[in-house]
């Protein structure tokens with residue numbers, strides 16, 4: 001949440017809990033939590049996120065995204 005408006009969101013309905021995003025974040029801002037019988041990722045310290053995008057790139061199923069999304073180039 002570098003500019004106070006944008007953040008990384010996780011689609012918890014799709015997240016498989018693989019943990020790749022946890023490893024990808026060198027600032028260790030992402031953790032896995034248990035929801036029911038599933039493990040899902042979430043950004044624990046969004047205020048420290050630099051929006052570098054490594055977690056988004058590393059997620060094999062595209063369950064992470066920057067929100068709100070960047071406007072498409074004209």
Ligand code: SF4
Pocket residue numbers: 008024025026027028029030043048049050051052053054055056
């Ligand atoms: S965008 Fe970068 S700093 Fe932010 S949670 Fe993902 S890997 Fe970590």
Ligand code: SF4
Pocket residue numbers: 010014015016017018019020021022040041058059060061062063064
């Ligand atoms: S890399 Fe994607 S599927 Fe794996 S834990 Fe992170 S958000 Fe979930």
